[in-house]
Structure formats: structure tokens, C-alpha cells
Amino acid sequence: MITMEHVCKSYRIAKRNAGLKEACKAFFRREYDEVHALDDVSFTIADGEMVGYIGPNGAGKSSTIKILSGILTPDSGSCLVDGRVPWKNRIEHVRHIGVVFGQRSQLWWDVPVIDSFALLKDIYSIPDSLYQENLEELTHLLDLGELMRSPARQLSLGQRMRCELAASLLHSPKLLFLDEPTIGLDAVSKLAVREFIHKLNETRGTTVILTTHDMQDIEALASRIILIGKGKILMDGTLEDIRRGGENMDETIAQLYRDYKI
């Protein structure tokens, strides 16, 4: 169970105009802009839900994920994940969650993937039996097999993303955050990833929160959609609420962004 109430987070961004004169001026006096990444964000997510978290670039999606995973401390507001305040006790909190950042890698670059997995086993203190069980299941579902013996740097993006998913699930987290998990993947890999996430949610009852720009991801996976723009929650509903009679999803969303002027 996740509850976020009135969460705000703003960043200070140094700004100046182009040109030498402006650069010299900025050397002595810097102008900052406050950017409200999150502005009074509230929502509740129940156990076992699959939620698509969408919005244009810079809307505050990643900031939300970072707060929920204990990386970022908000300026104000409260947030509880299964009774824990993520940033208050980060180490205890992250034991129970899995995170995949589509644009980053958690695997060690120079060693076989299976070594990265073994390291994660020690990091999370996963018991041997559970580790073996999870590894077998994930190997089977994600078709890892031989992949695990190659170094991460020699895998294709699709292969690596499958390994990343496995890496984030070895400790059987109840909650999985996926930040753009299908970015840059080809059609086959995308389908494989989607199918896997679906199965995971069905069999293990893992709560999944997914941010993406790929509307097909949302169609395939999310039963509930939260739309965020300029740091505010604009809409919270089902796929049907967004879709207005069989139109193309991308156009619908683009129209939605225009309607909300975000």
C-alpha cells in the first residue's frame, strides 16, 4: 500500500542568458529559478495494482519514483510505503522494493551477469534456497540461459534489459518500480518484457508502478493510469477514461497534453 499526501519538491536551477557579458555577470551574481518538480502530489496505490504513470518529459515522473524509492527527500508532504517512510530509513525500505531505471544499468559492466546476481544475493542477504528458486524461475521466464555467462557490456540492449529485470527481482520485492523499462527496445524485446511484467503481477501479486512514454506499454500493462504534468496530478483513472472511442493512443495522449496545456 502506497500513500502520498501533498508531496512537494522543487529544484533550484541556475539560469542566465547567452553571451560573454551575461556569463561575466553570472560569475558574480547568479540567478536561480525555482522549478516545482512536484506540486502537491497525492495518490494511493493498493497492493497488487499495476499503475501506469505518464506525463511529458520533465513532468515529475522520475522525481516521484525517486521519492518512493528513498533516493530523494521531498520538501514537504508525507509518504508511506507499506508503513515505511522511504527516505527516513532508506536501507530498511529498499530491502522490500525492486527498481529498474531503463536508462541506467545496475549490472557490473566487466563481469558475467551471473556474478552481478551473486553480488546482489549477498547485498540483499537472500537465503540460498530462495535465490536458487528465483533464479530458476526468472531464467525460465526471461529466457536468460546462456546470457548470464556473458559480461554485461557484450549484451544487446534487449538482452541487458531482461537481465536488469531479473536483477531487480531476485530478492522477491513486493513492489517494483519501472522507469521507462522499454526505452530503446525492439518489438520482440518489448513484447517479452511486457509479457513478463504481466505474468509477474499475476503470479506473485507484485505491485508495479511503471513510467513510460510508450502508450502501448500502458495499454498492455496498466489497469490504472495517473497523468502528471508540471508537477501536478491531472488525472487518475482507467484506460477507458482516457480513451475516447478507439482512437490511436498516442494521439489521445497528445490531445490530453494539449488540453491540460502541459
Place this chain on the structure above:
Amino acid sequence: MEQLHTYMQNTGLNPGGWRKYFSFFRMRFFMGLQYRTAAIAGMATQFFWGMMEILLYNAFYKADAAAFPMSFRALTSYIWLQQAFLTLFGAWMFENEIFDAIVDGNLAYEMCRPVNVYNMWFSRSMAMRFSRVCLRCLPILLVAGLLPEPYGMSLPASALHGLLFAVTIFLCALVVVACTMLVYVLTFYTISPVGLRMVYVCAVDFLCGAIIPLPFLPDGLQRVIELLPFASMQNVPLRIYGGSMSGGEMVRAIGLQIVWIVVLIAVGRMLCARAMKKVIVQGG
């Protein structure tokens, strides 16, 4: 009680929690052993460098051996050990991956793990240095040991000196890593590591006795420098080995090493914990 437990977990002090940091150590250690060509190239450079240095000092000593605070034999041992353990001592050795994690935001993943970031980086850094030294030190010591007197390496001044050398070289590694950890942690505040790193490397190379042994410096300056943490690095084991420190000096030097280890680690952890609270993970 529960608070204590939480605190211990957060700081990685609970005994069961050491295992994961040991795993980091092991992983990085074995990874480091892969780089064989780099090790061979490094050994050749270090051997050549050691030779040049000894020839240079030889010329000085020929002019007036009495003007130097160390015997020529102690000095050659100093130089050969310095070259053999270069990758354990080196102030310039940083892990770029750690800087990258801070600068481009890959830190996000490290923060999603139930580990203390300071301890994790500390064990990684130790492992990197130990793996490099493991590959390099023996061949250099062996060749240096076979060189004719007085240019080669000699045995430690006594068995006790040999033992204290082993202890202090380990303490030295802890001081070196604790100092580099400060540079990593300060990068959270400066965002770019470049300037800090440059100043650190230049200053430490001089102050730790990597360029010239500290006893060669003028007395007044030497007395001040010996109190700094940098003098608790290679200066201590290298001088103990050759027997150029008296009993009292050795005890004081080891005590100072331990004090600096405690202080540097405490400051590093405090800054790291503070940085974690206000950290803005850079980029998307």
C-alpha cells in the same frame, strides 16, 4: 533498542552486515586481477623508474653521503618498496566509476540497495588497490632483491621491523582510502571532481613522501608535515622497513596512523550521510 538496531543497520555496523561489503571487495578484487597487460606495462615502468631514481640519488650520495638523513641502503629499499607497492599507495588512483556515479546520477541504483554507500565505496577502493598490488609487487621485489649491493633491495632491519612493516602498510592503505573517500564525498558538493582531484593529487604526492622521502625535507617543515594524515601513508611502512625510525618514533607513527584512520572515516561518513540527505541525483 530498536533505534539502535536501525542505526546499526544504516551505518553498516551490525556484524551480519559485513558480508555484503566483503562481497564487494571480492568482486572488485577478482575484477582487478583480469588486467594482466596493464600490470606488465606497469611493472616495466615502475622498474625503470626505480632504477632512474636510484642512479640519481647515487650521484648525490657520491658527493657527500654524510649530508643525508638515511643510509643509501635504506634509501634503495625505500625506493624499491615504493615502486612495488605503488598501486597501494598512489594518491592519483581514483575509481572513475564512482565519480561517474555521482556526476551522471548512476548513484540512483546504488541508493536503491540496502547498503551504506560509504562502506560500499570503501571496500571497492580497498579491493582495487589490493588486486593491483597483488599482480605487481612480487615480480618487482624479486628482481630488486637480485640486484647487486647497494642498488638492490635488502631484507628488513630486523624480524620485528618486517612485522611492523606488514602492519603499517595495511594501516597505510586504510589512511589512503579514507582520504580518497573524502574526495569522492566532496564531489557531491562540488559536482565536478576535476579541480579537487588535481589539487589533492599534487599536494598529497609531495606531502606523503612519494616524490622525495620526508626525512629529506628541512627539519621545521618536516615536523609539521609529519603530523598531517598524509605522513601516515607510505612514509610509515617504508621507513620502518629500512630501520630509519627509532622505537619511540615507530610507536608514535603507528598511533598517529590509527588516530587518522578513525578521524578520516568519521568525517567521511558524516559528510556522506549529509550528502545523501540533500542529494539531487543528477539527470533524468
